[in-house]
Amino acid sequence: MVAPLESPFSRARIAPSLWDPVIRISHWGLALVVLSNAILTEGGSTLHVLAGWIGIGLLALRLLWGIVGPQEARFSAFPPNPLAALRHLRQLAQGRPEEYGSHNPAGAMMAYALWGLLAVVIATGLVMTGGRTPMQVAADQAAVASGDWSALVKPGESGDDEDENEGWKDAAEEVHEVAANLILFLVLLHVAGVALESRAMGRNLVRPMLTGSDKDRRK
Amino acid sequence: MTGRTPQEARRRQTAALVAFLLVQTLAVVFFIGDVIGDLREDPQSIHFIFEALVTGALTLGVVFGALALRRTIDLLRAQEAALDVARGALSDVIEAQFAAWGLTPAERDVGLLALKGLDVAEIAEVRGAAQGTVRAQLTRIYSKAGVSGRAQFAAYFVEDLMGQGLKAQA
Numbered sequence: 001m002v003a004p005l006e007s008p009f010s011r012a013r014i015a016p017s018l019w020d021p022v023i024r025i026s027h028w029g030l031a032l033v034v035l036s037n038a039i040l041t042e043g044g045s046t047l048h049v050l051a052g053w054i055g056i057g058l059l060a061l062r063l064l065w066g067i068v069g070p071q072e073a074r075f076s077a078f079p080p081n082p083l084a085a086l087r088h089l090r091q092l093a094q095g096r097p098e099e100y101g102s103h104n105p106a107g108a109m110m111a112y113a114l115w116g117l118l119a120v121v122i123a124t125g126l127v128m129t130g131g132r133t134p135m136q137v138a139a140d141q142a143a144v145a146s147g148d149w150s151a152l153v154k155p156g157e158s159g160d161d162e163d164e165n166e167g168w169k170d171a172a173e174e175v176h177e178v179a180a181n182l183i184l185f186l187v188l189l190h191v192a193g194v195a196l197e198s199r200a201m202g203r204n205l206v207r208p209m210l211t212g213s214d215k216d217r218r219k
Numbered sequence: 220m221t222g223r224t225p226q227e228a229r230r231r232q233t234a235a236l237v238a239f240l241l242v243q244t245l246a247v248v249f250f251i252g253d254v255i256g257d258l259r260e261d262p263q264s265i266h267f268i269f270e271a272l273v274t275g276a277l278t279l280g281v282v283f284g285a286l287a288l289r290r291t292i293d294l295l296r297a298q299e300a301a302l303d304v305a306r307g308a309l310s311d312v313i314e315a316q317f318a319a320w321g322l323t324p325a326e327r328d329v330g331l332l333a334l335k336g337l338d339v340a341e342i343a344e345v346r347g348a349a350q351g352t353v354r355a356q357l358t359r360i361y362s363k364a365g366v367s368g369r370a371q372f373a374a375y376f377v378e379d380l381m382g383q384g385l386k387a388q389a
Contacts, residue, residue, distance in 0.1 A: 020292055021237040057248040061240065068285050070292050133252040
């Protein structure tokens with residue numbers, strides 16, 4: 001069997017030359033969702049909501065994988081540790097970062113920050129749409145387009161209730177936008193970090209997240 | 220290599236499990252959203268109860284799918300690790316034996332290529348040497364090893380791999 005890591009952030013092993021398929025799919029899937037919803041789709045549109053719901057699935061799958069997945073995919077292999085993250089960044093600045101069996105401590109903090117912000121964006125998005133599925137959003141929009149505005153009024157909403165609801169939705173919208181912009185900022189930071197780390201380690205860190213290389217796999 | 224077939228099969232199995240898992244997870248998310256919508260409207264209806272049951276089963280399916288996938292990935296890695304260990308052990312044995320025979324670095328190279336099954340012409344091409352040189356090196360290797368030729372030379376290490384029991388019976 002594969003030898004278990006003795007401690008989190010073990011120095012005995014280097015990160016896998018190819019991440020497992022669930023990690024890769026959730027990584028690039030979420031990247032696509034974030035980019036498409038930030039740049040391509042219009043907020044509130046069916047496509048925007050649909051991409052968001054796919055994001056829920058991908059995030060849920062990755063979080064489940066963090067509990068039941070293989071060693072280096074589990075949260076226990078890269079616990080959130082801000083002090084270790086700072087130490088790693090200092091080593092990176094000095095040009096000699098340590099090797100870890102999973103994400104390095106700084107990368108781990110980035111992953112948790114992105115997942116947390118994604119959860120916030122998803123939750124606020126659900127508040128804004130009243131938790132309607134993309135299918136319902138599409139149906140409502142089709143109804144409104146055909147002149148039936150009653151689709152905008154949901155049963156049970158009236159008077160003060162509605163005002164309070166609108167207040168919540170406005171607040172959610174603010175948080176939704178701020179968190180989304182924060183994600184884009186962190187994505188830039190993440191890409192820069194990977195580039196720096198790859199250079200300092202003299203090894204392409206993007207390849208293990210894509211297909212790996214035949215050489216690495218056969219060795 | 221012959222050892223790759225079961226591994227290839229397992230890799231394909233992994234890919235299939237991942238695809239299932241992905242589709243199932245997305246389906247679960249949409250179902251849960253739908254069920255929550257129904258819950259707000261009429262939690263007593265048969266429709267809601269039925270859908271909630273289906274969603275629960277689907278969620279369990281996702282969890283078990285993830286566990287099955289993990290097991291497959293672990294198995295695949297264990298096989299690769301075992302193969303690596305065997306490779307490493309064999310190369311240790313070969314190195315030690317070559318050193319014991321007092322082979323020169325060039326002879327070790329030629330000996331390794333010969334063990335891998337390359338013929339004289341191929342070895343000459345790989346090393347950029349004349350075929351006559353390679354033939355002379357092979358002859359020296361066989362004489363240092365005290366074997367009659369290539370077949371016995373290769374058998375020397377295969378015998379090691381097969382363990383002591385075979386030797387005792389021979």
